[in-house]
Amino acid sequence: MTSLTTIASVHLAAEAEKKSAEVTDWAARIGWVVGLLIFIALVYWLMRQGWKWRGSLQSDLPALPSAPDAPGEPLRTSTGRYHGSTTAGQWLDRIVARGLGVRSRVELTLTDAGLDVVRPGATDFFVPRSALREARLDKGIAGKVLAEGGLLVVTWEHGGTLIDSGFRADRSDEHADWVTALNHLIHTTEGAR
Known part of the structure; x- marks a missing residue:
């Protein structure tokens, strides 16, 4: 009978240790993804603003010349x-x-x-x-x-x-x-x- 009791107690202990798998926290995961996308969009927006700012600093550069009507034979x-x-x-x-x-x-x-x-x-x-x-x-x-x-x-x-x-x-x-x-x-x- 003691062996039966021992087996039962081991079985109960094993059942107690079993846990269900953790459930994915979708709200947290979606929040991280949205935050990352907003960060990437912000970086691209800042890069674009920097490009426009550089262009405004160089705005004193005159219009580029275009080719003459008769440039001559290609060398x-x-x-x-x-x-x-x-x-x-x-x-x-x-x-x-x-x-x-x-x-x-x-x-x-x-x-x-x-x-x-x-x-x-x-x-x-x-x-x-x-x-x-x-x-x-x-x-x-x-x-x-x-x-x-x-x-x-x-x-x-x-x-x-x-x-x-x-x-x-x-x-x-x-x-x-x-x-x-x-x-x-x-x-x-x-x-x-």
Whole structure:
């Protein structure tokens, strides 16, 4: 009988230890999810406000020039990506005014008149030959860092501001030829002045 009593007491103790699984607190879980979504929305709103604020600080930048009706025969053409523009020599100081901060596909055409930058879905612009200052290979511009020489950077003047614009051709082996062609055009312009 003692063994029966022992078995019964063990069985009762095991039953007492059994608990039902905890029920998910849906109200708390939904509250956390809603709070997280509100936080993410707030961060994006603040980023947008910062972008607009930067644009208003740079509002003194004049309208971008457009290509002349007869720019001349193309010396070089290429397609690729436009990665943005910064204040010359300050690769993290992005310029967002006049649409220069918008990344996009790009079609570059160099003529004797200057550099035509056609950007589907963004503002096109033209850099007159007299505004071109330098072309070089670099590794980065605000928001984009590549291997050394992976970025074609064109320095130009607009409204009294020196601007660096970064491009990456679909075929990066074209970059050196672009630097040579642009610098040749710049130096022949300087000689004519």
